[in-house]
Amino acid sequence: MITITMVFTGIFLLMHTALSATTSAHRAKFDVDYGDGGNLAMLKAIRAQGNFIEYVPILLIAMGASEYVGAAPWFLWTCGWVLVIARISHAAYMLGFAGKPARLLGAGLTFLLMTVFGIYLIGRGTGLMA
Template sequence: MLPITSTTAALAAVALVVLSITVSLHRKKVGVRIGYGEDIALMRRIRAQGNFIEYVPLALILLALAEYRQASAAMLWTIAGLLVVGRCLHIAGILTGRTPLSAPGMVGTYGALLAGAAALMFG
C-alpha cells in the first residue's frame, strides 16, 4: 500500500539519518554539545537538519493522503519529485552557503506542499 509515499518516506529517513550523523560528528569534532557555539559549519548542519524536519513530515502526510485517495500517479510523482529534489537542493545550498541552490530548493519544497494540498482539495 502507498508505494510512492513509502519510497519517498524511505528516502527521507535515510536523508535525515545522514543529516543527523553529520551534526553529531561535527559537534564531537568541535566540542560543542548544545547550540553551535561560534562554528558556522555546525550552524549550517543544524539548520539543514532542522529545516528538513520542519517541512518533510507535512509533505509526506499530504503525499500519503493523496495516494490513499488515489490521486493520479503523475500527481503523486510530481509531489514526491518536487520534495526530494527540493530538499536535496536546499540541503546543498544551506551546507555550502549558496543561495542559488537553496532558493530553488525551497521553491521545490513549496511546490510539493502546494501540489499536495491541491491534490487533496481538487483531486
Template structure:
C-alpha cells in the first residue's frame, strides 16, 4: 500500500479550505432565509459559486496529484503541481469574494495549468 505524504498534506489543506468556503455559505443562507438551492441574494450566489467552483476542480486535481505521486515522480514536481493548484484555488476564491475578474481569471489559469501538467505527467509515466 502506498503512502502519499504530499497528496495527503494537500488533501488536508483542501479539506480545511472547503470548510472555510462552506461556513460563509451556511451563515448567509440562514441570514437571508434561503436554505436550499440558489438565491436572489447576490452575496449568497457569489459564495455558492466560489464553493461550487472549488468542489468542481479540486477532486480531480487531488486525484491527479495522488497518481503523479504514486508513480514516484520527483518530489519537486508533485509539490509544484499541488502548490499551483492550491494557489489557483485561493486566487479564484478571493477573486469571487472581491468580485475581481483578474484574480478569478488568474486563479483559473493556475488551476488549468496544474491539471494539464498532472495529465501530461500521467500520460508520459503511463507509457513508460
C-alpha cells in the first residue's frame, strides 16, 4: 500500500479544493462565466489553479511509483512536504499574498522535485539504483 502518497494526495485534494473555490468565488464576484473577462485578479486565480493542476498530478504519480518500488519513507515525506511548500508559495504569489520570491521558490522547488523523481525512477527502472 502506498500510504505516504495517499496522505499527500489528500493534502493536495484539499489544496485544489481551496484553489477551485477561490476561482469560483472570483467568477461570482466579477461576473465572469468563461475565461478571465479581462480581469487580472480573475486571470491570476485561474493560473494559480491551472499551474497546480499542471504539476501536482504528475508528481503524485511519481511519488506513488517511487513508494511502490520501495523508496525510503524519509525521502517520500521530505519530497511531499517540499511539494506542499512549493505549491503554497506559488499560489500565494499568484493570488497576491506574497512577493515574486515566493513564485520563484515554488517554481524552483517544483522543478527540483521533477528532476529528483525523474532520476530516481529512471535509476530504479533500469536497475542502476537499488
